[in-house]
């Protein structure tokens with residue numbers, strides 16, 4: 130397997146942190162990013178204590194200067210980005226219903242889960258194009274699947290449905306460029322977001338992301354994966 134340069138958003142805790150750990154163990158170059166520099170450096174120290182060597186960049190997806198700074202850093206240090214893992218996300222409408230939710234909650238959620246991903250992805254595509262290779266992995270959710278759509282959590286659901294649509298649109302626009310764009314659902318995972326009653330470990334939640342990140346050119350694009358298999362949108 131070829132060593133890859135991988136950037137993971139929202140990687141100071143949860144699934145993103147575990148993705149960094151597993152990718153480092155496979156000898157990939159991993160850029161752990163966090164919106165908070167102190168929390169990010171704590172996460173880096175934890176991995177260093179295990180003998181791993183992550184790189185670090187501060188990246189709040191809603192801050193344009195951070196997004197530009199991250200691109201500048203990756204460009205100067207590596208001159209390529211093989212894999213972008215759009216992992217960071219928020220879930221702030223757990224007990225809410227669409228019939229009376231404050232639209233501001235939907236806007237705040239979209240700002241991170243959709244527009245944040247869009248901005249970061251748009252920034253890094255030219256670098257992937259220059260290197261004629263890339264894999265954009267969008268961490269979505271079953272809650273965003275139209276085929277399984279149900280009531281409640283409207284902001285989170287809509288943000289992940291929009292992310293799924295973006296996955297398909299980008300995959301179509303990047304066809305023939307050797308840049309693959311896929312979405313995946315990690316399942317219900319024991320993290321701060323998933324809660325500690327969730328039925329999956331963080332290792333299991335990270336597994337399919339790491340598998341996707343390790344794929345070479347010619348792999349599928351425009352698919353929605355769970356447990357290393359395509360699922361319905």
Ligand SMILES: NC(=O)c1ccc[n+]([C@@H]2O[C@H](COP(=O)([O-])OP(=O)(O)OC[C@H]3O[C@@H](n4cnc5c(N)ncnc54)[C@H](OP(=O)(O)O)[C@@H]3O)[C@@H](O)[C@H]2O)c1
Pocket residue numbers: 138139140141142143144145163164165168188189190191215216217218219241245268269270271314315316317318319320321322323324327
């Ligand atoms: N856990 C689950 O059951 C589950 C299920 C389906 C999908 N997912 C998806 O998996 C991904 C990771 O979830 P998780 O369970 O690991 O969540 P988590 O433990 O809550 O971690 C979320 C991460 O996103 C970061 N973040 C939030 N806003 C950000 C911003 N504006 N810019 C950069 N980073 C930001 C957080 O940073 P701070 O520490 O600074 O807050 C944190 O590092 C998310 O996209 C989530 O929607 C999770």
